[in-house]
Amino acid sequence: MISENFSVSGSNEDMPSKTQSTITLDRKDAVVENDYNPFEHRTLEHKTSTIGAFFHLLKSSLGSGILAMPMAFKNIGLIPGSIGTVVVAVIATHCVHILVSTSRDVCKATKTPSLSYTDTCETVFKIGPRKLRPYSLHVRYFVDAAMAGVCLGGTSVYVIFIASSLKDIFDHLTPQHILSVEIYCCILLLPLIIITQIRYLKFLVPFSLFSNLCLIVTFGITCYYTFHDIPTPSEAKLVVDISRWPLFLSTAIFAMEGINVVMPVENEMAKPEKFLGCPGVLNFTMIFVAVLYGVVGIFGYLKYGNEVMGSVTINLPQDEILALIAKFLVAIAVFFTYCLQMYAPMDIIWTRLKPHIGSGYHNSAQILLRTLSVVLTVVLAIAIPDLGLLIGLVGAIFFSTLGILIPVIVQTVHKWNKTSLSSYLLWKNGCLLIIYFIVLISGCYSAVRDILIKYSSM
Numbered sequence: 001m002i003s004e005n006f007s008v009s010g011s012n013e014d015m016p017s018k019t020q021s022t023i024t025l026d027r028k029d030a031v032v033e034n035d036y037n038p039f040e041h042r043t044l045e046h047k048t049s050t051i052g053a054f055f056h057l058l059k060s061s062l063g064s065g066i067l068a069m070p071m072a073f074k075n076i077g078l079i080p081g082s083i084g085t086v087v088v089a090v091i092a093t094h095c096v097h098i099l100v101s102t103s104r105d106v107c108k109a110t111k112t113p114s115l116s117y118t119d120t121c122e123t124v125f126k127i128g129p130r131k132l133r134p135y136s137l138h139v140r141y142f143v144d145a146a147m148a149g150v151c152l153g154g155t156s157v158y159v160i161f162i163a164s165s166l167k168d169i170f171d172h173l174t175p176q177h178i179l180s181v182e183i184y185c186c187i188l189l190l191p192l193i194i195i196t197q198i199r200y201l202k203f204l205v206p207f208s209l210f211s212n213l214c215l216i217v218t219f220g221i222t223c224y225y226t227f228h229d230i231p232t233p234s235e236a237k238l239v240v241d242i243s244r245w246p247l248f249l250s251t252a253i254f255a256m257e258g259i260n261v262v263m264p265v266e267n268e269m270a271k272p273e274k275f276l277g278c279p280g281v282l283n284f285t286m287i288f289v290a291v292l293y294g295v296v297g298i299f300g301y302l303k304y305g306n307e308v309m310g311s312v313t314i315n316l317p318q319d320e321i322l323a324l325i326a327k328f329l330v331a332i333a334v335f336f337t338y339c340l341q342m343y344a345p346m347d348i349i350w351t352r353l354k355p356h357i358g359s360g361y362h363n364s365a366q367i368l369l370r371t372l373s374v375v376l377t378v379v380l381a382i383a384i385p386d387l388g389l390l391i392g393l394v395g396a397i398f399f400s401t402l403g404i405l406i407p408v409i410v411q412t413v414h415k416w417n418k419t420s421l422s423s424y425l426l427w428k429n430g431c432l433l434i435i436y437f438i439v440l441i442s443g444c445y446s447a448v449r450d451i452l453i454k455y456s457s458m
Helices: 017-022 050-061 064-074 078-110 117-126 130-173 181-187 189-195 201-227 242-256 259-267 281-307 321-356 359-383 387-418 424-456
Strands: none
Touching: 050 201, 050 259, 050 281, 064 078, 064 201, 064 242, 064 281, 064 387, 078 117, 078 242, 078 259, 078 281, 078 387, 078 424, 117 130, 117 259, 117 387, 130 181, 130 259, 130 321, 130 359, 130 387, 181 189, 181 359, 189 321, 189 359, 201 281, 201 321, 242 281, 242 387, 242 424, 259 321, 259 387, 321 359, 387 424
16 A cells, blocks of 8 residues: 555654755755655555556546535526636645655655655654644644544545435335435445445555546546427526525535545656656546536536536436436445545544554454445435535535645645745735634535525425
């Protein structure tokens, strides 16, 4: 696993001595040996190809979120929704870029082959401004908590999505046995536990390929229904009341953010130099993602208007075979996305637990950890079985924190001694922080308000 190839200790006193010998921490003009190339020192047992990395990154962004975009457009309107989709894609791509770039800089400074998301954040504070170094361990805990939140919240959404799709299918096939969404969540428990036991990204590549094929077919079928017989005039509005806009932002961020998978994917690439740059895996993937999201959002909203559901596939006809195939395929695609999204948090948690467990119990401990994590996500899905509302809440709190707040702070701290308060970097990151707080506060308020309204009336 990644954690076995690199690590940064959890305490300030345990920082490897090689880090201290490579950089002088107390001087702005510290001399760093820039000839160290982290890529040349990565010895991985299971390397991922460039194509495999593309599919992993694509899969992390193309989950249930893409099919929630018509609902997102319902909360903002066609014109601001189109602009907002591009803006969110640019912000998400930029934040991934600054995280990976910072991680590579830190690897050079500390002569470390590779660093995880959490390790990068902790090390930036350890070798950063003197006043911030004592907080490095607290930063690590905060990032771990954010990663766990993304894991639990995001995969809980996936459980609801799969369960809702299966319910829609079997309600038509077996109308004499109507089961609740909660029952389907329980049925999914064992299959999810089994697939989550896969521990290497290399072995997940076939699942990512198959999952993307399922999504492509589903996308084609959905487009067939969406583009056919669009109502004229449509119920879709050009602009919606601004009080609904926060739900668009949190939903779009949830849909596009896959930053928790980025560092494991980049660290395990056979040719990591192809991840950034133009053209690069990151830019190519996000352009593709933004176009797909815009198309699905605009035309899904035009077709179904205010009746659009948390997933546009649920709006497809229940009595047509082609529509049922699309619902089944997208359930399969999201099922495999679940295990990919669980990969990074499981890797981080296991890294923390491994030193405290005897080597003879490592396998059993991993199985138990992954099983309990799946059980928790299913329990959360049963607790709030509303796809649209949970997407908005999770996106506002966890995905925005992991995808915007943390990369911005980490880059700012890393560059602090190399810039000034009037520099472009600080102004740019200041604007990103304002966007983060807007999404966090307004998104949480809107989602919680709607949850209280819905469940208080039941």
